[in-house]
Amino acid sequence: MxxxxxxxxxxxxxxxxxxxxxxxxxxxxxxxxxSVGACWWAGRALLGLGxxxxxxxxxxxxxxxxxxxxxxxxxxxxxxxxLTPGTLISLCRMxxxxxxxxxxxxxxxxxxxxxxxxxxxxxxxxxxxxxxQ
Amino acid sequence: MILKADNISKTFFRNxxxxxxxxxxxxxxxxxxxxxxxxxxxxxxxxxxTLLNMLAGILEPTEGKVLLDDTDLYSLKDDELSRFxxxxxxxxxxxxxxxxxxxxxxxxxxxxxLYEKTAPAEEARQRMDDxxxxxxxxxxxRELSGGELRRMAIIRALVQNPDVLFADEPTGDLDDENTEKxxxxxxxxxxxxxxxxxxxxHENDALKYADRIFRMEKGRIxxxxxxxxxxx
Amino acid sequence: MTGMTSLSVKxxxxxxxxxxxxxxxxxxxxxxxFGGSVVVLSLRNGLQxxxxxxxxxxxxxxxxxxxxxxxxxxxxxxxxxxFYMDASVTEKALEVPGVEKAAPQVFLASxxxxxxxxxxxxxxxxxxxxxxxxxxxxxxxxGELGEMEVAVGCKVEADIGEIIRIYEQRCKVIARLEPTGTxxxxxxxxxxxxxxxxxxxxxxxxxxxxxxxxxDSVVSAVYIKVKDGYDIDxxxxxxxxxxxxxxxxxxxxxxTGVSDSLAGVxxxxxxxxxxxxxxxxxxxxxxxxMIIRERSREFAVLRVLGASRKMLGRMxxxxxxxxxxxxxxxxxxxxxxxxxxxxSLIESSLGLPYLMPAFSTVLLLAIGTILLSIAVSAAASxxxxxxxxxxxxxxxxxxxx
Numbered sequence: 001m002x003x004x005x006x007x008x009x010x011x012x013x014x015x016x017x018x019x020x021x022x023x024x025x026x027x028x029x030x031x032x033x034x035s036v037g038a039c040w041w042a043g044r045a046l047l048g049l050g051x052x053x054x055x056x057x058x059x060x061x062x063x064x065x066x067x068x069x070x071x072x073x074x075x076x077x078x079x080x081x082x083l084t085p086g087t088l089i090s091l092c093r094m095x096x097x098x099x100x101x102x103x104x105x106x107x108x109x110x111x112x113x114x115x116x117x118x119x120x121x122x123x124x125x126x127x128x129x130x131x132x133q
Numbered sequence: 134m135i136l137k138a139d140n141i142s143k144t145f146f147r148n149x150x151x152x153x154x155x156x157x158x159x160x161x162x163x164x165x166x167x168x169x170x171x172x173x174x175x176x177x178x179x180x181x182x183t184l185l186n187m188l189a190g191i192l193e194p195t196e197g198k199v200l201l202d203d204t205d206l207y208s209l210k211d212d213e214l215s216r217f218x219x220x221x222x223x224x225x226x227x228x229x230x231x232x233x234x235x236x237x238x239x240x241x242x243x244x245x246x247l248y249e250k251t252a253p254a255e256e257a258r259q260r261m262d263d264x265x266x267x268x269x270x271x272x273x274x275r276e277l278s279g280g281e282l283r284r285m286a287i288i289r290a291l292v293q294n295p296d297v298l299f300a301d302e303p304t305g306d307l308d309d310e311n312t313e314k315x316x317x318x319x320x321x322x323x324x325x326x327x328x329x330x331x332x333x334x335h336e337n338d339a340l341k342y343a344d345r346i347f348r349m350e351k352g353r354i355x356x357x358x359x360x361x362x363x364x365x
Numbered sequence: 366m367t368g369m370t371s372l373s374v375k376x377x378x379x380x381x382x383x384x385x386x387x388x389x390x391x392x393x394x395x396x397x398x399f400g401g402s403v404v405v406l407s408l409r410n411g412l413q414x415x416x417x418x419x420x421x422x423x424x425x426x427x428x429x430x431x432x433x434x435x436x437x438x439x440x441x442x443x444x445x446x447x448f449y450m451d452a453s454v455t456e457k458a459l460e461v462p463g464v465e466k467a468a469p470q471v472f473l474a475s476x477x478x479x480x481x482x483x484x485x486x487x488x489x490x491x492x493x494x495x496x497x498x499x500x501x502x503x504x505x506x507x508g509e510l511g512e513m514e515v516a517v518g519c520k521v522e523a524d525i526g527e528i529i530r531i532y533e534q535r536c537k538v539i540a541r542l543e544p545t546g547t548x549x550x551x552x553x554x555x556x557x558x559x560x561x562x563x564x565x566x567x568x569x570x571x572x573x574x575x576x577x578x579x580x581d582s583v584v585s586a587v588y589i590k591v592k593d594g595y596d597i598d599x600x601x602x603x604x605x606x607x608x609x610x611x612x613x614x615x616x617x618x619x620x621t622g623v624s625d626s627l628a629g630v631x632x633x634x635x636x637x638x639x640x641x642x643x644x645x646x647x648x649x650x651x652x653x654x655m656i657i658r659e660r661s662r663e664f665a666v667l668r669v670l671g672a673s674r675k676m677l678g679r680m681x682x683x684x685x686x687x688x689x690x691x692x693x694x695x696x697x698x699x700x701x702x703x704x705x706x707x708x709s710l711i712e713s714s715l716g717l718p719y720l721m722p723a724f725s726t727v728l729l730l731a732i733g734t735i736l737l738s739i740a741v742s743a744a745a746s747x748x749x750x751x752x753x754x755x756x757x758x759x760x761x762x763x764x765x766x
Contacts, residue, residue, distance in 0.1 A: 091522075092522070093521055093522035093523055093529075094485070094520060094521060094522065094551055095519075095520035095522065095550075095551075095709045096520060096551065096709050096712070096713050100522070100709060101707070101709035101710045101713065102707070102710055105706035105707055106706075106707075108706070109702060109706060182759065183759065186758070186759040189669075191668070191669060191758050191759055192757070192758075192759050211673050211674050211675070212673045212675060214673075215668075215671050215672060215673035215674075215676070216671065216673070218671045219670065219671025219672075220671075224669045224670075226665075226666065226669055226758070226762045227762060228762060229662075230666045230669070230762065231666070232372075232663055232666055232667070233379075233663065234372075234375050234376045234378075234379040234380060234663075235372075235375060235379075239375075243372075243667075243670055244670045244671060246368040246371070246372070247368045247369070247667075247670060247671055247672055247676070248368065248671070249367060249368050273379075289670075293670075
């Protein structure tokens with residue numbers, strides 16, 4: 001049982017970093033005149049996805065019956081998180097901008113780690129559920 | 134087959150009292166023939182384990198030779214001696230002798246695996262069944278009691294099928310029933326399969342299975358009892 | 366798998382705490398070496414690229430313009446600049462003995478365009494006279510820059526065929542240039558006709574480029590190539606003497622300045638790598654020495670069962686090499702993710718030309734780092750492997766009874 005919860009705990013930590021980071025140290029650009037570009041909305045979307053990942057992580061920890069399903073859902077959320085900055089929502093054109101230099105790579109790495117953790121959790125859960133292969 | 138010790142002795146350096154060296158085993162000669170059970174008794178610190186280790190090819194004597202048939206054990210290089218011992222000499226060491234990262238079954242089959250011989254898995258299972266630890270085949274040593282570990286070590290030595298089997302306190306940690314089973318198995322191994330068994334013990338249970346009994350005192354050995362027809 | 370190899374694998378798998386600790390320690394070493402080496406190599410590449418991109422021996426800029434250091438920042442960090450002098454400077458420079466070529470460039474800093482929320486540097490060149498930028502543009506563009514057509518540096522995220530707006534003027538992107546690792550990667554290049562239109566558009570927005578009210582023809586910088594056989598300093602002095610309100614910048618001094626900074630950073634990174642390796646090697650060595658005590662009984666049992674000293678030594682070295690391999694791979698992967706994903710951040714933090722090495726170089730570096738990790742791990746365990754193979758079974762088995 002402990003083995004199955006550990007990935008959920010890791011995911012929760014990642015979700016917190018994503019959510020808090022999206023409006024602090026991993027935030028998108030804010031222009032000098034206070035206006036926002038497309039990357040700002042990407043940051044908002046990432047905040048939402050981070051919160052969703054956090055909720056799914058809590059569910060994996062507390063709910064035994066739904067655990068396998070919540071891990072699979074988490075993988076989908078993480079795939080969306082990887083595609084959001086730069087692919088689904090455009091970012092600033094200059095590679096040196098904060099959204100491209102920091103936010104995009106950091107979020108991709110964090111969501112990739114989350115997806116991998118969820119995949120491991122689903123795999124461990126499936127082994128216990130249906131017996132060792 | 135016969136194991137012969139020819140004037141072997143062992144000295145160790147010890148920085149106490151007036152003497153720097155002490156004789157753990159004083160010069161002695163001994164034979165361990167096949168088809169017999171030899172028991173060596175004596176008090177703690179008398180040199181029994183040192184003698185066993187020298188006879189088993191594990192500890193080189195300070196003087197003298199140990200011959201198994203015509204092979205002088207300590208004239209062999211380490212590679213040759215190790216392979217020779219794996220093939221012809223089995224040892225049940227004193228105390229805990231399991232490899233912690235292997236299961237019970239893997240521990241039992243380890244001697245065969247070292248030199249990639251065919252693992253006698255069937256015989257191992259049979260022996261484990263005889264000693265009532267068959268249900269522990271996939272358990273790790275840390276999950277076993279002292280008595281179960283002792284039985285595992287004995288099964289390992291028997292399954293190895295050596296020409297000479299040395300057992301140092303084989304019945305420590307065992308209850309009466311298992312003590313009888315172990316000693317009976319060792320006796321059968323010696324007499325039925327024409328092997329040599331050499332047991333070091335300070336318990337009296339083993340004496341009734343012995344063909345010869347030696348007593349060791351301060352590095353010297355005395356024959357206490359000898360069945361007719363046995364050489365010393 | 367041989368018996369001893371199989372035993373080694375089981376030892377590693379079934380003692381996960383010990384294995385993970387050794388792997389993480391080696392991973393830390395590999396991370397330091399690989400990451401540090403990529404950074405140092407990127408800085409060296411950047412310096413070579415800067416040298417190649419500057420191309421000229423001397424650059425003429427207006428005296429009242431920003432100082433040499435700020436002009437240097439255009440190349441290093443891509444900070445924008447817009448300063449002007451009379452276009453006749455180009456012809457006057459050609460009259461100076463020793464000047465082989467003189468190529469004018471016009472700079473313009475854009476407003477916040479739809480391409481980015483900061484200013485970008487627009488550079489107008491004369492394709493017939495230019496000898497610094499044109500060869501580089503030619504590597505990415507077969508034809509010439511036409512009217513309202515631009516070539517963008519690799520860090521401007523605009524695709525070929527896309528329209529970007531500068532001072533409300535629609536410019537078509539027809540080429541993306543190769544990376545240089547310098548501030549030029551954030552610039553946009555056009556011909557003089559396009560630049561004149563952009564200058565006019567800037568004028569309409571209230572951003573004047575005129576240096577006098579009559580002036581209609583301006584340049585921002587003139588790149589000078591000195592003829593062979595002429596002393597560059599002598600030509601430099603002659604140019605300064607002939608041209609009023611113009612500063613002649615020796616590109617060699619720019620490169621030397623960057624080179625000195627780079628040397629300082631390289632030295633710091635290299636020293637850190639050495640310190641980390643020495644400390645980690647000592648910790649590894651001590652770890653393996655502590656392991657001796659834990660494993661002497663296990664090795665004694667194996668000796669008793671017939672394992673030779675060579676077999677035991679090989680087993681111990683195999684385990685440590687395996688830890689080195691796993692740690693090396695893990696360290697390289699983590700470092701690679703860090704230095705490649707955050708390359709822009711590293712570049713802007715260092716403020717120096719930064720050009721990532723080629724894939725083949727990185728691959729060789731990764732393989733070298735992994736091999737080094739294996740070697741160091743095996744070396745750290747060599748003493749304990751030797752001692753364990755010589756364990757006295759009688760003594761070891763007796764202890765702890």
